[in-house]
Amino acid sequence: MSGSVFPTLSKNVPEKVGSMPGYTWPCCPLGGLPWQERQRRRSQAIAALGVDGQSSPPAWEEAAQLAARFLGIPMAVVTVADSHTEYFQAAYGLSSLGIGNPLSQQRQLPLDGGLGLYVLDSEQPLILADTTDNPVVSQSVLVNTYGIRAYCGVPLVTSQGTCLGTLAVMDRHPRSFTEQELGFLAMAARWGMSEYERQAAPVEPTAAPALGSAMALLSLETLIDRVRLNLVSKLTQDLRSPLTTVLGMATMLSREIYGPLTPKQREYTDIVHRSSQTLMTLVDEIIDLSPVETTLPDLVPTPVDIEVLGQQVLTTLNPLAEASAQTLMLTLEPNENHWILDQRTVKQILYHLVFSIMQVAGDNSTLRVHACRRGQALSLGLWVSNPWLGEGLPQEVITTFHRLGPAVGAAPGTSSTDIPRPLLGLLLSQHLAQRHGGNIKVQGNADSSYRLLVLLPVMDAATARAEASQGQPEVGVHRSTWP
DSSP: OTTOOSOOOOTHHHHHHHTSTTOOOOOOTTTTSOHHHHHHHHHHHHHHHTOOTTOOOHHHHHHHHHHHHHHTOSEEEEEEEOSSEEEEEEEESGGGGOTTOHHHHHOEEEGGGSSHHHHHHHTSOEEESOGGGSTTGGGSHHHHTTOOOEEEEEEEEOTTSOEEEEEEEEESSOOOOOHHHHHHHHHHHHHHHHHHHHHHOOOOOOOOOSSTTTGGGSOHHHHHHHHHHHHHHHHHHHHHHHHHHHHHHHHHHHTTTTSSOOHHHHHHHHHHHHHHHHHHHHHHHHHHHOTTOSSOOOOOEEEEEHHHHHHHHHHHHHHHHHHTTOEEEEEEOTTOOEEEEEHHHHHHHHHHHHHHHHHHSOTTOEEEEEEEEETTEEEEEEEEEETTTEEEOOHHHHHHHHHHOSSGGGOTTOOGGGSOGGGHHHHHHHHHHHHTTOEEEEEEETTTEEEEEEEEEOSOGGGTTOOOOOOOOOTTEEEOOOO
């Protein structure tokens, strides 16, 4: 390896690792850099993540325990290294080296005294069925002092592609490692790193205004940018950990590395596949928010089939609704499904309104969306039906829209910090509706039940009812008049 400063292992070790075809292991893209440059980048990444040599991150502790138990091996460690020392950030089973042994108490080794340095230097997994077979490795402190005979370690890689250290399992007796075991160890390392990054991600606090007029100094676009970033941040944080787990498990199952799949295993594979599709849909929604844009895009008049568009949104949210035993229902008045609107804006309004209401609607609720015509505007009504609570809107939704007032700009003292995080989508939806020339308001009263009413004027009244291709209603779409 270019820039290596360590003794070279005999050729049989990397060959042993490389003899397992069909696997792509976590690998830093810095292999061509000198060791000093790689160490500099590693130190920067460690500092940025706030890795403390004295702490034991729960995600890494769980990854170490999971690896040891799954592989049936007595010891597992997660290490992070600087230029001189390998720190044991998480450890499982070190007491098997003897009560009060220095490694358990100090939880660190000189970098040239452990085996993790070879993983860092080669940026590849290291498998040693018997450490005493290698004259270089056998002189290390782990082998010579603590009697480690079997070792299997994989790189611990950040989402930015920097190797911080290793996830390794060890035994005081020789043992071989299978392809499946190495695959599981690699997946556990990816999960542990991803979960730590998610937990360590800084949450930027939003300071409350010192004066009531302070928020008035912020432009509406600045306020909406903050709301959009909050939404993207939450979606991303909710997505990262399950996506890493699902993708790792899907890879292992699809390769049938445990042998041919039984009917039950195939059932689980199908579940993983459906979950992957749901997560990828969420990725599409994050991209659709376009957080990198400094200004909102221009509106584009487009023929929109509100029936098809609405069903696409509800299909995206259906898996989340099913988790709370909720039902999403779209109804339309006859022959009122074709409109000239900005399709992207309408989709975002509908998505964020439905998603926000779902967060505060009770279990077993039915969230209804009804589309009809009001003059030259598309009208979307949203409300909730519950077998025990009747029809209406959750109180949190009503309170939020009362805070917003008839228009976002009419309430300069209202900021994203005044709105519960699950309902931030209501603020974004109101702004998007106003950009489209419409608005969102609460309609009704306590006696007749409340509903959200979205009014979006057509962008070209002369062609609002233009001919469009006719499609069959999707499953779950019912044509009806306003109930």
